Amino acid sequence: MTREEIVNKLRERFGADAFSTSEFRDNYRIILPVERVYSVLEYLKISCGFDLLAELGGADYLQYPNARDRYGVWYVLVNTTTGVRLIVKTFTNDPEPTVPSVYPLWKGADWMEREVYDMYGVVFDGHPDLRRILLPDEFTSFPMRKDYPMRGRGERHNFPIISRPES
Amino acid sequence: MAVEGLSESVMVTQLDKLANWVRKNSLWPMPFATACCGIELMATGASRHDIARFGAEAMRFTPRQCDLMIVAGRVAMKMLPVLQRIWLQMPEPKWCISMGACASSGGVFDTYAVVQGIDRFIPVDVYVPGCPPRPEQLLQSVIDLQDKIQRTGTIAGKEFQIPAQGHPPRSLAVDVPPTERMVAPGNYATATRLQSE
Amino acid sequence: MPLELADAIATPDGPEQEYLWTLNFGPQHPATHTTLRLILTLDGETIVKAVPDIGYLHSGFEKLGEHLDYNQYVTIVDRKNYISPVANEIAWFAAVEKLMDIQLTPRCQYIRVIFNELMRIHDHLLCCGAAALDLGGFTAFLYAFNQKEKIYDICERASGQRFHPSFLRVGGLLRDVDETWIDMVRAFVRDFPKAWNDIVRLLNRNRIFIERTKDIGVLSKEEATNLSCTGPIARASGVVRDLRKDEPYLAYKDFDFKVICAREGDCFARYLVRMDEMLESCKIIHQAIENLPSGPVNVDADSKVVMPNQLSVYRSIEGLIHHFELIMTNRQWHTPVDEVYAAIESPNGELGYYLIADGSGVAYRTRTRPPSFIHFATFPYMIVGHQVSDVVAVLGSLNIIAAELDR
Numbered sequence: 001m002t003r004e005e006i007v008n009k010l011r012e013r014f015g016a017d018a019f020s021t022s023e024f025r026d027n028y029r030i031i032l033p034v035e036r037v038y039s040v041l042e043y044l045k046i047s048c049g050f051d052l053l054a055e056l057g058g059a060d061y062l063q064y065p066n067a068r069d070r071y072g073v074w075y076v077l078v079n080t081t082t083g084v085r086l087i088v089k090t091f092t093n094d095p096e097p098t099v100p101s102v103y104p105l106w107k108g109a110d111w112m113e114r115e116v117y118d119m120y121g122v123v124f125d126g127h128p129d130l131r132r133i134l135l136p137d138e139f140t141s142f143p144m145r146k147d148y149p150m151r152g153r154g155e156r157h158n159f160p161i162i163s164r165p166e167s
Numbered sequence: 168m169a170v171e172g173l174s175e176s177v178m179v180t181q182l183d184k185l186a187n188w189v190r191k192n193s194l195w196p197m198p199f200a201t202a203c204c205g206i207e208l209m210a211t212g213a214s215r216h217d218i219a220r221f222g223a224e225a226m227r228f229t230p231r232q233c234d235l236m237i238v239a240g241r242v243a244m245k246m247l248p249v250l251q252r253i254w255l256q257m258p259e260p261k262w263c264i265s266m267g268a269c270a271s272s273g274g275v276f277d278t279y280a281v282v283q284g285i286d287r288f289i290p291v292d293v294y295v296p297g298c299p300p301r302p303e304q305l306l307q308s309v310i311d312l313q314d315k316i317q318r319t320g321t322i323a324g325k326e327f328q329i330p331a332q333g334h335p336p337r338s339l340a341v342d343v344p345p346t347e348r349m350v351a352p353g354n355y356a357t358a359t360r361l362q363s364e
Numbered sequence: 365m366p367l368e369l370a371d372a373i374a375t376p377d378g379p380e381q382e383y384l385w386t387l388n389f390g391p392q393h394p395a396t397h398t399t400l401r402l403i404l405t406l407d408g409e410t411i412v413k414a415v416p417d418i419g420y421l422h423s424g425f426e427k428l429g430e431h432l433d434y435n436q437y438v439t440i441v442d443r444k445n446y447i448s449p450v451a452n453e454i455a456w457f458a459a460v461e462k463l464m465d466i467q468l469t470p471r472c473q474y475i476r477v478i479f480n481e482l483m484r485i486h487d488h489l490l491c492c493g494a495a496a497l498d499l500g501g502f503t504a505f506l507y508a509f510n511q512k513e514k515i516y517d518i519c520e521r522a523s524g525q526r527f528h529p530s531f532l533r534v535g536g537l538l539r540d541v542d543e544t545w546i547d548m549v550r551a552f553v554r555d556f557p558k559a560w561n562d563i564v565r566l567l568n569r570n571r572i573f574i575e576r577t578k579d580i581g582v583l584s585k586e587e588a589t590n591l592s593c594t595g596p597i598a599r600a601s602g603v604v605r606d607l608r609k610d611e612p613y614l615a616y617k618d619f620d621f622k623v624i625c626a627r628e629g630d631c632f633a634r635y636l637v638r639m640d641e642m643l644e645s646c647k648i649i650h651q652a653i654e655n656l657p658s659g660p661v662n663v664d665a666d667s668k669v670v671m672p673n674q675l676s677v678y679r680s681i682e683g684l685i686h687h688f689e690l691i692m693t694n695r696q697w698h699t700p701v702d703e704v705y706a707a708i709e710s711p712n713g714e715l716g717y718y719l720i721a722d723g724s725g726v727a728y729r730t731r732t733r734p735p736s737f738i739h740f741a742t743f744p745y746m747i748v749g750h751q752v753s754d755v756v757a758v759l760g761s762l763n764i765i766a767a768e769l770d771r
Contacts, residue, residue, distance in 0.1 A: 108592025134419035152279025213509035278424030
C-alpha cells in the first residue's frame with residue numbers, strides 16, 4: 001500500500017476535510033485536530049499496517065512564525081512490511097493541553113509520552129502512569145517550554161554545601 | 168635516614184611521612200562515572216594505560232571501601248544529592264578528583280539541569296581539564312594527588328580541618344534575577360527537594 | 365454484607381503478598397555503567413516487578429539545540445551517545461542537510477560511511493566487552509578495549525580529538541582525510557578479524573557466559589515492534605529491518621553487506637547479532653576504503669552553506685562576504701520555515717532527529733529519537749520472572765547509554 005492509497009483510504013473513511021496534508025522533502029504529514037487523532041491512528045494501525053511507532057515528540061510553537069496553536073505533538077509511523085513512513089501531527093493549546101494517549105495501540109508510546117509531559121506539560125489522556133520521567137518529581141516548571149530560560153530559575157544552585165572539615 | 172649503630176635495614180622517619188607514603192601508594196578509587204569521562208576512566212583502567220602502575224587499580228564500587236572519589240562526568244540536579252551522600256559514606260582519609268570540564272565547571276552544559284561544578288557542593292582536591300581528559304591526564308592527576316598527600320598529609324588528618332582557599336566558589340544563584348528565582352532547596356539526607364521560603 | 369471468598373484472595377495486602385520485598389538498584393552501581401536506577405520488587409530471588417527511574421543525567425541537550433547554530437550543535441550531539449559519537453553527528457547532519465536540501469560529494473559520503481561503520485564496531489565492542497565484564501569475563505573486555513583504542517587513534521588522526529571528534533560540518537567535513545588515515549583504516553580492517561576471533565573464542569562457547577545469557581530476557585517479534593524497538597535488539601528478535609537497506613542514506617547502496625538477524629530474541633541472540641554485525645561493518649569499511657572517490661569533501665562554496673577556503677577569504681571580496689555572512693550570528697544559513705524528520709541506522713538502532721526550523725541559523729526545536737531511551741522502556745517487560753543476577757545480563761545486552769537515555 002503506497003502513501004497515496006493510504007491517504008485516499010483515510011479520506012474515504014473520515015471524510016475529505018477531516019485532515020490536511022503537507023509534504024516536505026520525503027516527509028509526508030497528516031495534520032489532524034486533536035479530537036480525531038486517536039481514531040485515525042487506530043485506523044492506521046489496524047487497517048493500514050503501521051505496526052511501529054518510530055517516534056513521538058512534542059514542541060512549543062510559542063515564538064514560531066505564523067503559528068496558530070501552541071503545542072504540537074507528532075507521531076512518526078512505520079509499516080515494517082512495506083517500509084512506508086507517515087507523520088501524523090496534531091496541535092493543542094493552553095490552559096489544559098491534552099492529547100489522547102496512544103499507549104493502548106503501541107506500548108512503545110509509554111515513555112515517549114511521559115517525556116513530552118515532563119518537558120511541555122502536555123497531558124496524555126488515558127496514559128496509565130503519567131508522571132515526570134527525566135526531572136525530579138519536585139520540579140515545578142516545564143523546562144522545554146519557550147518561556148522557560150535555558151539556565152533555569154536557580155534550581156541547580158539550591159543544594160546544601162559540604163565543606164572539607166565537616167565531611 | 169639511617170642511624171649509626173643500627174643495621175642498614177632500619178630507617179628512622181616521621182610517622183606522618185610513613186603514613187603518607189602508605190596512603191598515597193594504595194589509593195582505592197571509587198569511580199563515580201556518570202557520562203563520557205567514565206569511558207575514559209575505563210580506558211585508563213584497561214590494557215593500554217593501566218592505572219595499576221600507580222597502585223590505584225583496586226576500583227571498588229562501594230564507597231565504604233574507598234578513599235578516592237573520581238567524579239567522571241557531569242552531575243545533574245537529580246544526581247547531586249546522591250553524590251553528596253556517597254561522599255559522606257566514604258571513610259576518612261578521603262580525596263576527590265573532579266575529572267573533566269563538566270564535573271569541574273559544568274562544561275558546555277550551562278543549562279537548567281546541570282550543576283555548574285561539583286566543587287560548589289563538595290570539596291575537590293584535583294581538577295582535571297579536558298572534555299574528556301585523555302587517560303594520560305587522569306594518570307597525571309593521580310600522580311599530583313599522590314604528591315599532595317605526601318606533602319600535606321598528617322596521620323591525624325589535621326590538613327582536612329583547614330578550609331581550602333576559595334571554597335566554595337561564589338554562588339551562581341546571585342546571577343539569576345530575583346524575579347526568576349525559584350527556591351527548592353535540596354536535602355542530601357532524603358534526596359528530595361523541599362519547598363520553603 | 366459478608367465478604368466473598370474471591371475478594372479475600374484478590375486483596376493486594378493478603379498474606380501471599382507479605383514476603384515481597386523491594387530492592388533498590390542504582391543509580392550508582394557498576395553494572396549500570398553510568399546512571400540508571402531500578403526499583404525491583406522481589407519474591408525471594410525472582411523479580412515480580414521492575415520500575416526504572418531515569419533522569420540522573422538529564423542535562424538539557426534539546427534545550428541547548430535551540431540556542432546553538434547548526435554547526436555548533438555538533439559538539440553537543442557528540443556527547444549524546446558517547447560510544448559512537450560520529451554516528452550522532454551523521455544523524456544530526458542528515459536532518460540538517462535534508463532540511464537545506466544539500467547533496468553531499470561522493471568522497472564525503474564514503475568517509476561518513478566509514479566513520480559510521482567504525483562507530484558501529486566501537487559501540488558493539490564496548491557493549492559485548494562490558495557485558496562480558498559484568499558476567500565475569502574480564503579478558504574479553506580487555507581484548508575489546510584494545511581494539512577500541514585503535515578506533516580512537518583513527519578518530520584522533522582525522523580530527524585531533526580521540527573521544528568526541530566533532531568531525532562533521534554542514535555540507536561536508538571539518539577537513540579532508542590524509543594518506544596516513546587511510547593506511548590506519550586499512551591496517552584496522554586487516555587486523556580486526558583476528559581480534560574479533562579472539563573475543564568469539566573466549567565467549568561463544570564459554571559455558572558460564574552462555575548459561576547466563578541464553579533464554580534470558582526474551583523479546584518476541586511482535587513485542588519488539590510494538591515496543592518501538594529497532595536496530596540489533598529488534599533484529600535479534602527476528603524483525604528484518606535495517607535503515608541502511610530499507611531507506612538507503614549516504615552511499616550505502618554501493619556496498620555489499622548482509623543484515624544480521626536472529627530468531628530467539630534473548631540476550632545471547634543480541635550478543636551474537638552484535639558480534640556478526642561487526643564483521644559486516646568491517647566488510648563495508650573494506651569496500652569503502654578501497655573505492656574511496658577522489659575530489660572535494662565539501663559541497664561547492666557557491667552554495668553558501670560551507671565555509672569558503674581561507675585563501676579566497678583573504679584574496680577575493682566574494683569569499684570575504686561569504687565568510688562574514690556565515691560567521692555573523694544574525695545572518696548564517698537561510699533555511700526553509702518547515703520541519704523535517706531524518707533517521708539513520710545508528711549502532712543502537714534508529715537514531716532520528718525531528719528538526720523544526722524557523723528560517724534562521726539556529727534550530728527552533730531539535731528533538732532526538734533516542735534508541736537507548738526506547739530500548740530501556742522494554743526492560744520491565746523483559747526482566748519479569750527472572751532472577752536478580754539476570755538484571756546485569758539484560759542491561760548489558762540492551763547497551764543503554766545514559767547520556768542518550770536522559771539527554
